[in-house]
Amino acid sequence: MDEGGLETIIKEVKPKLIISALRGPFETLIETHQFLIKLIDRSNCRIIFLSSSNVFDTFQHFPSYEYDKTLSESIYGRFKIKIENDLLRLPTSKFVLARLPMVFGNHSPRIRELDDSIINHEPIEVFPNTIINVNNDIKLSQQIHYIINQQLTGVFHLGSSDLIHHFDFVKLIVQKRYQKRAIYKQVYTTNQMRYLAVLARENKLPNNLLFSYTEVLDDLTLVKKDF
Template sequence: MIKILIFGGSGYLGNTIFKELNPFYDVYCTYFQNIHFKKNKRFFCFDLNDDFTRIVKKVNPNHIISSLKGDFNKQMFFHKKLINYCDDKNIKLLFVSSSNVFDTFTNYPSYENDKTFSESIFGRFKINIENKILRMKSKKWVILRSPMIFDKNSPRIKDILIKSKRSIAIEIFPNLIVNINSAKKFAKQIHYLISRDINGIIHHGSNDLVNHDEYIFSVVKKLNIKKINYKYIYTTNDNRYLALFSNQTIFPNHLQFSFEEVLREIIK
């Protein structure tokens, strides 16, 4: 049986991936502050200052998924060592990346082989790690690029609920055109990639586009929030894109979805 170690398995996305994969594979995870996982024998406490090889040697995984959050400088150092370790030990590495690696290109959606270019700190951070993965001697790696995750219980939905209760304005970008992802659908697609032993750069997310402000308005309506304040942010006078499309046919029809399907998940 394939053995998988998820760094960042206690976070929202990492734990969704764990729940999807655990019935089918031998899966282990790391957690940091959430003591809820302390008694779970499949979870190991891990700090970015720790030596990760202690956990990796104990689990001896075939695959490592990185879904970590935290200090960017510490993550950079961690991923540099992890990438080299995976290359040396022939471990397949799956790295969760972001549409922000393209946040400077604004005129159209981005595809897998487009050149990455970002003006944001987050985007440049993801690009730096992606470039290190691309230089691996082994081809046993997957870069999992995802657009915004906006499904039930996601941090973005929780943020909207909290801000609405506290009368804090929610930022919306009227000229921004995006596609949307769901953690559950993302996890199912990752499951498919593992089961088919697919490598390379993979773009995830809905197969259609929506304006950021329209999507937020729809989310607020689904959540039945009656009173809410918005802060309109215009970064340009023209429409700009922050969306991931694919020129590959990787996922079967049942794993493809629209942003409307993600919206429906919010009230399930």
């Protein structure tokens, strides 16, 4: 990371808000966020950090809420927890920590993988024992837009209000988007049902920004594919 270049950009632009959705090597991203947090702490700026339900992936027997303890078995989850903990040292007025479930979109990597699997008649990997909630790019953008406009701060869980098995959700996408039969590779990571879901309880958004997984599905199937 070129800290000098990043600091120069921030000094020139003087942003009031930074939205962090960076991808890359974890060590580099940790250094980048530590640098940003120091700058934000001494300037008139806030940060929205997009985190993940994986910060709770150790807790398999129930969905997770905003102020539940984080604990992860995965490298990705522990990486997100590290940045979350650094952010939480800032004054609450300085940050939004937005935890996301699985996010889909008509042109997202997850949907492109489904497209490729259908075209090439390849198995689609599904997790029958994993219970999730979901979001999509359209609804997530609306939620973040509201958070910015209302100058909200704190911890938010941005996903559907209801839950569904991962396998069932993927099957619904395939049925409605492609109207074809598919080949599935069922992966069992545990013999028990496993939750990987983030639900809102303390910091709920207005009702018009709450939704079910069927509404997420409707946005994903607006573009019908005929292969």
